[in-house]
Amino acid sequence: MSNEHEEKVLSIYVYEAPLRLWHWINALAITVLAVTGYLIGSPPEAMIGEASEHYRMGIIRFLHFGAGYVLLFGFIGRIYWAFAGNEHARELFVPKMYSILWWKELLTELKWYLFLTKEPHKYVGHNPLAQFAMFFIFLVGMVFMICTGFALYSEGAGAGTWSAVAFGWVRDIFPNSQTLHTWHHLGMWYLLTFVMAHVYVAIREDIMSRQSIVSTMISGHRLFKDDRP
């Protein structure tokens, strides 16, 4: 073949631009939400002077709600892209849990992380273990945060506002608003656990696996380091 020497590094375009854009906007929004959210729960030391000279809590909360809207609209855009984009755009939402092969691969990947195999398999999209975590920790966690977040938001926005109409029902699930706050707060740590593991694993796999990882979420291209199956 003419391009025999190129076979060693195989490149496939996996994550299209809108998906990558969403990933980084979403990561930024969650970072802002976590920092401001923590400060809402435990505000910094008071500032002296007249109340009219400061608006610190106001700004913290404004950033939180602003990032909350970014998270929501980003997510809506991401759902749209699951339909409009390529097959990898759907992996986040529909892990192939009905396929036996998928579970087998999940096990292989698990063994890889437990140092039980010498080499991981290669994956064009997300590997099953990643899909599992992305679905059950990230996706479920984020939907929970959006629902509880906008339910809290609707308390301040007031009856009849869009957030009260769309998310007011969430408030009925919890006995009172304080409990809702507590769950929203716990949700943050749930998501942060995902983020910690996710970032670690992304960097680890970038180094140790047989394919590119971090650059894939930047350029969209998956590069394979060898041409073995």
Add this chain to the structure above:
Amino acid sequence: MKKKVTTFYDVMEARGISRRDFMKFCTTTAASMGLASSMVPQVVHAMENKPRIPILWIHGLECTCCSESFIRSAHPLASDVVLSMISLDYDDTLMAAAGHQAEAILDEIREEYKGNYIVAVEGNPPLNNDGMFCIVGGRSFLDQLIEVSKDALAVVAWGSCASNGCVQAAAPNPTQATPIKKVITDKPIINVPGCPPISEVMTGVLTYILTFGKLPELDRQGRPKMFYSQRIHDKCYRRPHFDAGQFVEKWDDEGARKGWCLYKMGCKGPTTYNACSSIGFNEGTSFPIKSGHGCIGCSEENFWDNGPFYERLTHVEGFGIESNADTIGMGVAAGTAAAIGVHAVASAGKQLTKKDAENT
């Protein structure tokens, strides 16, 4: 034989209340209900013409703070009026009659005003051991409540006890004190939570029913929307300090003296629906935050189990006495970080041995 129809105004006149005072009462009440001043004539008309609604005010497990609050309405007439209306009928704390004579009134009202009287409940029934933890006139309060409510137009659940259980229903709730809404399920129930509820809210609810001949609009938790659709925090006069980030850090610090926001001292104003910050208690004199103490959230369901009162973040059960969302979260995060660290070291080891193997 049916008695002559008596109206509220009749009762007031009989008590020597002037027309001027009567008009003042109607105006104050309309305002506290959030009605436009153009609605005042409607309130006046109802007071003058509609037959007064008999109210049976019964008491279960409670502390009588609702009654105490009630008799301290901003407008003295408010309590006077409604009190006279009630004491004429049945209220074991305030009425003159006692013993069998008093109990007989219950039956009388039930028969005479079948389907037209209102049961106001202060306190709640304990369900454990057949209700033996609260006995009224020789039988369980549970029995009395069910019997009296059978022919009522509606049941008004006064205070947090009746609305959502309050202190006696706090975990582990040994007597199984149960809110009215879980015991009476076939009647409209108006929850008027608070420990105690604000007197203007109490008279407001009754006046509304009389004026408009229907129950006030309720929110999803069965509370009258006009009094319970905003949080303390939404109208708190210390709110500018909250937005500015000026918090009391200790009870005797500069901020406390300057009247800064009590958020960090555990104020539950941001999570409590009530009208305290707009109406106030004791003739509008004050409310907890105004006297320098954070809101404890007394009108919220389970408020007793959402402590501590003096910390912003609620302690989460099952994780040790002092855990809140952050201590638990940081524990989990530290665990994850440790796991990542160990895994990273092991991975580096594996990577190195692999490199070595490749190089040799």
